[in-house]
Amino acid sequence: MKSCEESSPESLGSADMSNVDPLLVETINALLGDHCAPEVVVAAEGGMDVALWAKLEDAGLTLVGVPESAGGSGGTLFDVAAIVKAAGYHAAPVPLGDSLVAASLAALRGLDVPAGPLAVAAGPRVTWGPVAGHVLSGSAWVSSTFADTGTNYAGEPWGVGSFAVSETDRGAMALNRALLMAGGLQRAVDLTLQYASERSQFGKPIGKQQVIQHYLAEMAGEACATEAAADTALELVAAGVSETQQLQAIGAAKAVAGRAVGIINRLAHQIHGAIGFTDEHRLQLTTRRLWAWRDEHGTESEWAAFFGQSLVAAGGSALWPLVTSWPPVS
Amino acid sequence: MARLSYPSASLPASTEELRLRIRSFLADEIAAGTFTPRCDTWLGQHSPEFSKKLGANGFLGLSWPKKYGGHERTALDRFVVSEELLALGAPIAAHWVSDRQSGPSILKHGNDRMKEETVPGMAAGEIYFSIGMSEPDAGSDLANIRSTATKVDGGWLLNGTKVWTSQAHKNHYFIVLVRTTPLSEGGGNRHIGMSQFVMDLRVPGCEIRPIRLLTGHHHFNEVVMTDAFVPDYMLLGEEGNGWNQVIGELAFERSGPERYLSTYPLLSALVDAIGPNASNEAAAALGTLVARLTALRKMCISVAVMLDQGKAPITEAALVKDMGTQLEREIGEVARQLVPPGKSPAFDQLVSDSILSAPGFTLRGGTNEILRGIVARELGVR
Numbered sequence: 180m181k182s183c184e185e186s187s188p189e190s191l192g193s194a195d196m197s198n199v200d201p202l203l204v205e206t207i208n209a210l211l212g213d214h215c216a217p218e219v220v221v222a223a224e225g226g227m228d229v230a231l232w233a234k235l236e237d238a239g240l241t242l243v244g245v246p247e248s249a250g251g252s253g254g255t256l257f258d259v260a261a262i263v264k265a266a267g268y269h270a271a272p273v274p275l276g277d278s279l280v281a282a283s284l285a286a287l288r289g290l291d292v293p294a295g296p297l298a299v300a301a302g303p304r305v306t307w308g309p310v311a312g313h314v315l316s317g318s319a320w321v322s323s324t325f326a327d328t329g330t331n332y333a334g335e336p337w338g339v340g341s342f343a344v345s346e347t348d349r350g351a352m353a354l355n356r357a358l359l360m361a362g363g364l365q366r367a368v369d370l371t372l373q374y375a376s377e378r379s380q381f382g383k384p385i386g387k388q389q390v391i392q393h394y395l396a397e398m399a400g401e402a403c404a405t406e407a408a409a410d411t412a413l414e415l416v417a418a419g420v421s422e423t424q425q426l427q428a429i430g431a432a433k434a435v436a437g438r439a440v441g442i443i444n445r446l447a448h449q450i451h452g453a454i455g456f457t458d459e460h461r462l463q464l465t466t467r468r469l470w471a472w473r474d475e476h477g478t479e480s481e482w483a484a485f486f487g488q489s490l491v492a493a494g495g496s497a498l499w500p501l502v503t504s505w506p507p508v509s
Numbered sequence: 510m511a512r513l514s515y516p517s518a519s520l521p522a523s524t525e526e527l528r529l530r531i532r533s534f535l536a537d538e539i540a541a542g543t544f545t546p547r548c549d550t551w552l553g554q555h556s557p558e559f560s561k562k563l564g565a566n567g568f569l570g571l572s573w574p575k576k577y578g579g580h581e582r583t584a585l586d587r588f589v590v591s592e593e594l595l596a597l598g599a600p601i602a603a604h605w606v607s608d609r610q611s612g613p614s615i616l617k618h619g620n621d622r623m624k625e626e627t628v629p630g631m632a633a634g635e636i637y638f639s640i641g642m643s644e645p646d647a648g649s650d651l652a653n654i655r656s657t658a659t660k661v662d663g664g665w666l667l668n669g670t671k672v673w674t675s676q677a678h679k680n681h682y683f684i685v686l687v688r689t690t691p692l693s694e695g696g697g698n699r700h701i702g703m704s705q706f707v708m709d710l711r712v713p714g715c716e717i718r719p720i721r722l723l724t725g726h727h728h729f730n731e732v733v734m735t736d737a738f739v740p741d742y743m744l745l746g747e748e749g750n751g752w753n754q755v756i757g758e759l760a761f762e763r764s765g766p767e768r769y770l771s772t773y774p775l776l777s778a779l780v781d782a783i784g785p786n787a788s789n790e791a792a793a794a795l796g797t798l799v800a801r802l803t804a805l806r807k808m809c810i811s812v813a814v815m816l817d818q819g820k821a822p823i824t825e826a827a828l829v830k831d832m833g834t835q836l837e838r839e840i841g842e843v844a845r846q847l848v849p850p851g852k853s854p855a856f857d858q859l860v861s862d863s864i865l866s867a868p869g870f871t872l873r874g875g876t877n878e879i880l881r882g883i884v885a886r887e888l889g890v891r
């Protein structure tokens with residue numbers, strides 16, 4: 180992800196989280212919450228939900244993070260992140276997060292931002308590529324022709340092609356997946372908490388069983404840690420630290436998120452019993468997406484190894500200065 | 510829907526100057542050979558000499574009033590100094606409890622005479638406190654305490670037995686939780702009728718018996734009080750308000766960076782021990798630990814900021830402590846497998862510190878099972 184040097188200060192804000200517009204958070208959550216009923220999400224899998232995309236476009240939410248001077252809606256990196264987390268939370272069956280990243284990167288590189296859903300080539304396999312009008316490959320938009328296509332666990336379409344790929348874009352997309360996961364993990368926790376309060380066995384809600392309570396506490400902790408790791412990376416990106424440090428923090432966030440998915444999905448399904456294992460239940464909309472996102476743009480072990488190698492290269496005495504510069508002071 | 514959240518927070522830039530100051534102080538101390546970094550030093554490495562140096566250099570009582578020897582800085586300044594001391598494995602056990610919880614408790618609830626007698630000494634790193642909560646039949650179930658205080662002329666007579674009292678044989682006082690009203694008069698509410706006292710650990714009637722750790726070290730004690738006299742002005746806060754005060758004290762006890770940094774010196778040494786030619790497996794194991802550590806630190810900063818704003822993030826702190834103490838143990842487990850014994854005596858020492866002190870991490874200050882119960886209650890399922 181590009182540092183602030185290349186962005187106008189208005190467009191890629193400061194590390195002050197208070198500048199996320201609460202109205203924006205409310206708007207995106209209301210819009211997605213109303214639209215993303217389970218049957219709607221399932222029906223869109225394999226492609227995208229065109230009606231939802233149109234609603235988002237009308238509301239100006241697909242161009243947040245692109246300066247108004249470049250035809251966008253304006254807004255900071257934190258505003259973009261808030262939208263991506265919401266998309267993850269609601270299992271939105273549109274390339275909202277990917278498109279926002281593509282649009283803001285393109286704007287930073289001085290490219291025109293075309294209308295319609297966009298994707299980023301950050302590896303040979305481009306999620307959402309087949310439904311995106313344009314794919315950002317380095318500093319150019321390329322038309323989406325793919326040698327092979329398919330869908331991930333969540334029915335999100337991908338295409339494989341050969342594209343110019345930069346580390347920057349790989350990092351941006353990994354951070355995007357960490358943010359999606361932060362949202363999705365919180366949803367898995369919320370759904371499970373609700374279920375544990377409603378489902379009774381042996382004459383009382385299963386949530387009254389201590390082991391279930393402890394599972395829920397563990398899940399809540401992992402979801403919060405994922406958000407903390409993703410926010411840390413975001414703040415470092417916004418603060419314009421070196422690209423190496425940005426990638427370290429993004430790698431750390433993806434590692435925490437991917438690990439959390441393993442824990443939370445396992446416990447969410449365990450607590451839901453057989454019903455959560457069916458296609459009728461809302462839980463699987465979230466857990467399938469989480470399983471897909473943890474694999475995309477680098478698994479937790481790939482990023483952990485990348486991060487770990489950067490740490491051993493820098494040596495033990497560099498570790499504490501790094502730890503204490505995350506998040507940056509305000 | 511109940512949900513836990515950690516508002517995104519960071520340390521203010523105003524803490525940076527202090528960080529550099531403590532860092533250079535510690536670098537000088539290490540260079541001078543004052544101490545060698547160890548793990549779990551906030552519990553195990555008791556050095557009055559070092560604590561006095563910290564006091565003399567203005568690193569203790571940071572947020573306390575100047576009137577009592579403090580520095581009127583913020584709790585976030587204390588956070589920064591604490592984490593620097595922990596990361597370098599400095600010998601900080603002597604003053605740790607007084608600086609973290611006894612001082613703040615006394616400043617909040619104590620009377621002037623009590624404050625004058627104890628707080629300036631704590632800020633100077635010269636007076637040390639222990640914690641007198643647990644008893645043989647009151648561990649997790651702290652409300653089950655049996656020790657009592659009975660009113661006599663000019664003070665109180667304390668009777669009963671406290672256990673697991675860390676460093677009582679070396680420290681000056683403890684804040685002890687006892688019953689001042691018999692359980693039978695609480696109308697079925699066990700939280701009624703408890704009080705806290707600041708008790709001099711050297712008074713007649715106070716017997717301190719060692720309980721050795723599995724390493725053979727004398728750290729724990731049993732403190733037996735037999736008509737031990739405590740003067741009136743050493744009643745802390747209100748008679749009968751002990752339970753509420755102790756809960757407040759636990760908020761300080763549970764929220765700090767020592768709940769994920771106890772084995773940091775080993776983590777730091779591990780980086781060099783596996784070295785620049787590390788396999789990807791080793792690098793990934795290290796990377797995962799550091800990634801989790803930084804996420805927990807971000808959460809802990811959020812808790813510290815909430816505390817500084819006068820909020821009571823008790824549940825949020827409990828959850829960080831649950832996750833952090835598990836991470837502390839894992840650091841030892843990962844290190845011992847990535848670096849076989851014999852690499853260097855210093856490294857082996859850190860591994861052995863970590864493995865042999867790990868059982869305490871997830872017990873002290875409230876067990877992880879109890880902490881998860883607190884989280885579950887906040888989530889609304891309990």
Ligand SMILES: Cc1cc2nc3c(=O)[nH]c(=O)nc-3n(C[C@H](O)[C@H](O)[C@H](O)COP(=O)(O)OP(=O)(O)OC[C@H]3O[C@@H](n4cnc5c(N)ncnc54)[C@H](O)[C@@H]3O)c2cc1C
Pocket residue numbers: 552639640641642643644647648649650672673674675676868869870872873874875876877878879
């Ligand atoms: C290193 C160390 C230093 C300490 N220093 C001090 C000190 O200075 N002063 C002081 O007062 N105390 C001190 N303690 C004591 C500490 O507070 C207690 O160990 C702790 O509160 C647990 O009590 P317990 O050991 O009696 O275990 P118990 O309460 O008997 O618990 C035993 C096991 O049962 C579990 N358990 C108990 N109740 C429940 C429940 N409701 N649900 C699920 N599981 C449960 C616990 O989690 C634990 O796993 C120290 C402890 C350690 C390890």
